[in-house]
Amino acid sequence: ETGVTQSPTHLIKTRGQQVTLRCSSQSGHNTVSWYQQALGQGPQFIFQYYREEENGRGNFPPRFSGLQFPNYSSELNVNALELDDSALYLCASSLVRGNTEAFFGQGTRLTVV
């Protein structure tokens, strides 16, 4: 059984560019959630995908978007990057949508210059 994996591990982008981050959920998990963690802060919920549909969204603008694929892997897309988007992006998978344990990947560290 494989855990949650994310790619890439590190990324540097220029302000205004677009970025795609990827996440493979743990085997058997159909729910993926994305979090943003700024330096010195706790992770903040971006959105969740359940069976290929967005199933809840935090306080993030529409330029943060996502996808979930039939194999339950997921992408996080961020358009028109801003300097404040520099953060650690974490993906979590869980067996079902709620009332269950979430498992996190190692994260993607995004730097916007």
Next chain:
Amino acid sequence: GIQVEQSPPDLILQEGANSTLRCNFSDSVNNLQWFHQNPWGQLINLFYIPSGTKQNGRLSATTVATERYSLLYISSSQTTDSGVYFCAVEPQEDGGTSYGKLTFGQGTILTVHP
């Protein structure tokens, strides 16, 4: 939305000491998890503990959901315990359901000196 407060924000210990980390939350929850974030950023699951008490080696946790707090105990601390400890809760939505959105506290930074 739900508020999660962790205390203390920073904790410095000598190896072998015991410690207690606290997590207070402002509303009913269906899920509570404790994590240890390693220096590379990965969140390591310590406990899934919506209520009751659990133990895993030198670590144990207790959640009293009716009083809206959880405690993480670390005994005989080691230098490898250093890092940031997060409490995260899944709020109970209307009707008692929940949808897996975790709200994190600000974390406790633990430093264990040899």
